[in-house]
Amino acid sequence: MSESETETRTRRMRCISCREEYRACDAGTCKECYEEASETEEELKREIEDLKAKVAFLRFLSPVDDQYSSCFTDVVLVASSDDDCGEAAVRAHKAVLVSRSPVFKAMLENEMEERRSGTIKISDVSYDVLRSFVHYLYTAEALLDEQMAYDLLVLAEKYQVKHLKGFCEKFITSKLNWNSAVMSYAFAHQHNAKHLLETSLSLIIDNMEKLTKREEYKELVEKDPRLVVEIYEAYLAKQVNTAAPKDSSLLL
Amino acid sequence: MSESETETRTRRMRCISCREEYRACDAGTCKECYEEASETEEELKREIEDLKAKVAFLRFLSPVDDQYSSCFTDVVLVASSDDDCGEAAVRAHKAVLVSRSPVFKAMLENEMEERRSGTIKISDVSYDVLRSFVHYLYTAEALLDEQMAYDLLVLAEKYQVKHLKGFCEKFITSKLNWNSAVMSYAFAHQHNAKHLLETSLSLIIDNMEKLTKREEYKELVEKDPRLVVEIYEAYLAKQVNTAAPKDSSLLL
Known part of the structure; x- marks a missing residue:
């Protein structure tokens, strides 16, 4: 290594991001790239804020949480593993179910039993899981523990709600x-x-x-x-x- | 300026982002900060992808665009500046209107004329603007030109749809x-x-x-x-x- 090379590698500069000194051999970017990267970061953060606001706008009032939104419901989902249908039923909107799941769409848009009766039986599922499932269809949100993630993934697969399936799969994988x-x-x-x-x-x-x-x-x-x-x-x-x-x- | 200072300022290094040479006086960050910033950028981009998927999931089928989604509608919006109500009417879902606008919520949840008749008259608005308005309520999207942005902002203000108002205001401001x-x-x-x-x-x-x-x-x-x-x-x-x-x- 020549003398000047050694000097370059040992000379200390100050990082304009963390303000720490560094040696030339630990140098990262030029000033221009640093400024560009900072701008990009700001832009990405703004985009995230915009998207979050959009999600908040598009998010539906959940019939599970909100007493008012159960107005104008036109269909009832029943967890068929429960005996007491009155308590275990979740009221919902056909329009929401249809827009979230191709299976509900087929059920409700064709002349099937569910359309006539206004009741959809969801078999082998507890009332809690059904509530979480419907809540997710309205809000894209669910409070998961591992068991809930497994149960919701099964429902998501059955009713072809891809977004929920991905959400549960990610959670299970992380655990x-x-x-x-x-x-x-x-x-x-x-x-x-x-x-x-x-x-x-x-x-x-x-x-x-x-x-x-x-x-x-x-x-x-x-x-x-x-x-x-x-x-x-x-x-x-x-x-x-x-x-x-x-x-x-x-x-x- | 001492000799070594001059040397530092003129010595050239290579930026690990743009790969161009730069002088020490144009140095930006240390390597560590560069790597951290790159990671942050990747994370932000992943968050954006996740949010976009969430928006796509929560986005409703618009009764304006999609023939299927007009199923299960339970209310009609009529642009009252038009004479022909049959053609100028847009079918919609009470549940969607109620979740997007506190004004519609008050109209439809109380025993008002609109609730009884299932028809909401929107005064001083063209059919095109009404369609765009309803489309936005379902999808958080609108194709704007300046006139449309002004017209939709007025409607958004009237029906207290904050997100649409912000969207129009941003557009008008940018022009x-x-x-x-x-x-x-x-x-x-x-x-x-x-x-x-x-x-x-x-x-x-x-x-x-x-x-x-x-x-x-x-x-x-x-x-x-x-x-x-x-x-x-x-x-x-x-x-x-x-x-x-x-x-x-x-x-x-």
């Missing part, structure tokens, strides 16, 4: 750990949740040595051995892929 | 120029559009020497002289404020 990986993997398979499937599979493969000891593994071998085969196939593929660069480097 | 300044100023006053009022007033004050020659000025003096007084008061206040620092500097 994923080794204890829930096998169960989540099987669940993701069953409900066609691609992102969750990939993430849980990759977590399983990273812990293959522990896999066969797990109770869920044994259950899965019994219940759906093809899914277990897919785990081994993915593991094998990864081993081959990881090995490949090493082999090719040997050829150099 | 503001000296030719439209006086008219916009009077309009902003009449319809309580604060941002437009400030921007047009500031444009007028910057062109005071040309003001009294304008036809709109003469009309405004006739029609609403108090607004003209407010222009002169703002002009005077600005002159006093601009003069103040000069005077105080004389005291130093």
Whole structure:
């Protein structure tokens, strides 16, 4: 290294963002790029504010929360796992259901039982989950814990509410750990949740040595051995892929 | 300037954003801040994508555009400046109107004529403006030209649809120029559009020497002289404020 190079690398400058000194070798951007980046950041933040205001405007009063908005409802959703229909019913607007779900759209726009009766039975679901489901259709918001996320994902899949499905899948994926990986993997398979499937599979493969000891593994071998085969196939593929660069480097 | 200082200022480094060379005196951030800023930008962009998806989900099928969504409508809006009510009517959902406008809410939730008849007359408005208005209530979107922006702002003010009012005001403000300044100023006053009022007033004050020659000025003096007084008061206040620092500097 020449003397002047050494000097450049050790000379200290002051960062115009954090105001700390840095050495030339830790230099980032020129002033112009810094200013451009700051402007971009401001613009993005403004866009976020605008979009948030738009969401607040488009958000519907939820018939679950707001006493007034239950005016003008024209359909009733009933959680069919409950016995007491009077208490377990959620009033809603056909127009909202139709605009959020192609399944409700087909039900309500064709001459089906639901259209005539004004009642839609939602089977195998608790009143709480039904309420959260309807609330999401009106507001794009839900308070999730893991169980609620699984339950809502199932409903979202059934009624083809893609946005809710993505929302739940993201939540479940963010909570994923080794204890829930096998169960989540099987669940993701069953409900066609691609992102969750990939993430849980990759977590399983990273812990293959522990896999066969797990109770869920044994259950899965019994219940759906093809899914277990897919785990081994993915593991094998990864081993081959990881090995490949090493082999090719040997050829150099 | 010492020799080493000169050297620092003339030594060239390469910006890790634009890849151009820059001199030390044009340095921006350290590498760490650059990386942090890039991450922040990525995060903001992801947030924008999420919000856009939320808007798309919450956006309603507009009864103006979409033939299907006119199903389950339970109210009719009629542009009362038109003679042919059959053609000039827009079908809508009470639940949507109520959730977007406190004025519609009061109309439809109390025992008023509109609730009984299921028809809401919108006076002094063309069919086109009414269609755009209803479309906005469902989608938070409108194709604006200047006339449409003025017309929709009036409706938004009347029915207290704040989000639409802000949208129109922003559009009008962005198109503001000296030719439209006086008219916009009077309009902003009449319809309580604060941002437009400030921007047009500031444009007028910057062109005071040309003001009294304008036809709109003469009309405004006739029609609403108090607004003209407010222009002169703002002009005077600005002159006093601009003069103040000069005077105080004389005291130093």
